[in-house]
Amino acid sequence: MPLLSTPPELIKIANAIAKSEGRSILVGGAVRDHCMGRKSLKDFDVEIFGISPEVLESVLRNFGNIHAVGKSFGVLKLKTSSAEYDFSLPRRESRTGKGHRGFMVTPDSTMSYREAASRRDFTVNSIGYDLLTKTLLDPFDGLGDIKHKILRHVGPAFAEDPLRVLRAMQFSARLEFKIAPETVQLCKTLDLAELSKERIFEEFRKLLLKAKRPSIGLEAAKILGILAYFPELKALIGVPQDPKWHPEGDVWTHTLLVLDEAADLRKGNEKMDLELMFGALCHDFGKPLTTEFLQGRWRSPAHDVEGVAPTEQFLRRLTDDRVLIEQVTILVKEHLRPIQLFKERERINSGTIRRLALRVRIPELVLLAKADYLGRTLTDEERKSFDAGDWLLAEAERMNVRDEAPRPLLMGRHLLAMGMSPGPEMGKVLNEAFEKQLNGDLQTEDDAITWVKSNLPNLSNLAP
Template identity: 35%
Template sequence: MGGDRSQHGHPAEVRRQASVPTTAAAARVLGAITGAGGRGLLVGGCVRDALLAPGSTPHDIDIEVYGLEPRALVAALSRVAHVAEVGRAFSVLVVRTQGESFDVALPRRMVRTGSGPDDVDVVVDPSATLRESSARRDLTINALAFDPASGEVVDCWGGLADLDAGILRHTGPAFSADPLRVLRAARFAAQLGFTLDPSTVALARELAPQFAVVPTERVWGEWQAMAATAAHPSAWLDVLDETGWIEHFPEVAAQRGIAQDPRWHPEGDVFAHSRLAADAGARLADEAGLTGEDRAVVVLASMLHDVGKTVSTQHRADGRITSHGHDEAGRPIAHTFLSRTGAPRSVIERVLPLVREHMVATTVRDPSAAAVRRLARRLVPATMLEWALVTGADRGGRGTASGPASTGRWLELAELAGTTRTPTAAILTGRHLVEAGMTPGPHFATTLAAALAAQDTGVITSEEDALAWLAAR
């Protein structure tokens, strides 16, 4: 553990003056706790984030209350806010006031229920100390507490030293109670640019076989949160690799050791390229102002765009390394990965065409308007803008060979055609077919698809053209 140790082998408690700004609503809740004779501490991520970004007001403020019994706490908070109970025995209270929401909890500690490694439980204990309560948290940097009354950060586990050093270290044995904490640590590495302490890496490797007990929706939750927020997705991949957890994502793991032509990819194998491309995708998505699922789609597509090379790479007799068709081959591999990981349909359907079409600007440098219209339609429900970002990430993830994407002309033509976000609407519709006396049936879809192709090539540019084209069939 980081920091000086007490006589019991634990890090000695450290206090440091700090500023953790709070809102008027948070002050109202804290005031109610103090007025009832309790002591309210800010805990967890809000303290960590405030120390990392001095002067900022943290979001998602969590409050832990000492010195009050559950019913006394509820009574005090109910005088100033709406209170809802979540969990067992008042373990967490959701408190809403002045348009803000806070999680307020009593101290909890780990209790052994048997002799096995998983025989532990978390119980509410109003008499527990801060050290006992914070021991159940995953990482030392998340076990920090801030006392608004004294203006001090209270650190029982060496979190301040780890925060200063950029280290992610497990707080204690409680880390093993939930194997998902390995993915949480990987996400923090990707968000903060921190590295795992060797002891935490070793523990994570021990926990790797327990991946099977983690619900798929929780696994996806960490992948999604990483892709939506992390500035360093490569760090996520690095942690998965060094802890052995990457083996649970075989489509990603298979990229390791797949060689590339050094003329185009001096950065190394496909895994090295995917690391750099994911970081480039995150940067480009941020520059484009993307957030949430939109950002996650671009980052994931950037990370997965070359998975097809795992099955299409060939070493030629002349020493050249090729991977013809890897773009198309990558689509089903990416689909398998995303489905297994729990990604929702809304994400899968956008990532897959971005993977399949990421080579278009490389093979066609001088596109026609028709080519742009056809690409926009093939990308649906993804967009030309997202495609340009993923293509840019591919070009920006090549180490010393990195450069700008050759998508400028494509986007210029897309802007002229109004297809940067959606394809052009179909001119010929089913209504026209009915009015022409055609009987509805499977042939409608064939006819409308052919009409769309004619529209994209410029044969049909108006309703009059469409009717003439239909009459000539």
């Protein structure tokens, strides 16, 4: 295995720590990713053995600014002119109550690396790398589990924090590893009810933004017993679909396929990617409520609209982010529109698309609709294009509403300048003008002003 690439600056810091009798061990994702042959973009986390917190802090001050936000837990963040590093001392933890704050933490730099690593979650995350001897420390055979693509808990300390069940979910997807049977059994015994929504949300965020195939994590959630806490997800299992349109199987299977397709459509904008991914996860939440066998076929009438309430319930269990909740519920409600409008394109007027742009960002909606379209059993030829999305984007571009909602051409200031007094009548005129604009009858500001003059001749001309 090639040597782990580390910044020369970090080696200088490790040498300075060694002069004070300390030992610097790189830990966490950077080491795991190196052992997997992946290029790590993670920050460097360094665990320091053999010296006190005070000595460590005095050494680090020679290299940059220290942020002691986690000092009481033995954690110091060093910001140099070129990078940021997290330095920590090994610590002993004892359970004092429920939740992630229910621990008494005591830094103890005299611990052995094996003892310190025994408190980590998974063996693949327990591997260390000595920055000066350039050797790997692997007390729990994390390398063996990497070789066999197994996610296995390190030891009994795993059970002290139920969040690790959700970490198993997201890591199984991000690493594309199978979860060891004994880890699955242990996870099933842990109570997730004590976890805060903020901590739960963070694990879902990592799953949806970092995994190439988030479906692996959702299947893991099913096995680990996580779905018992998320009835909206559990309800998707076994809900039938018309095999003509969904030969892939039930709504759960379809949702997993859509989730992976959406992951392939992420753009690198975290906010929009998260809205897209949650939209993909929740888009068919209305089907368990609406699916019935009608006229010889399984149908789910109005499942888009009926999916709004369970989507909101699910998201409120994860976050208080009102903007995220609003955007995702809108995507769920509108996710069928691109294909519906495409089928009716010869009969609809341009106002339909302009009004759609008032409700939702069309490019984002098209991404979700495309993931929904691709998330089923298709031929290679059918997968080459998404005609409905291409058509809608082109139409929105032609109407100048692709990237932003239409803005009213006629404003209150225009009517004031024409002599109209503020009040309900002004509101009626503005609303009527905007409706005509959406229908395509008014194209420019001059069109809108001309319309007002012709319909309200008692108003004076615009002031110069």
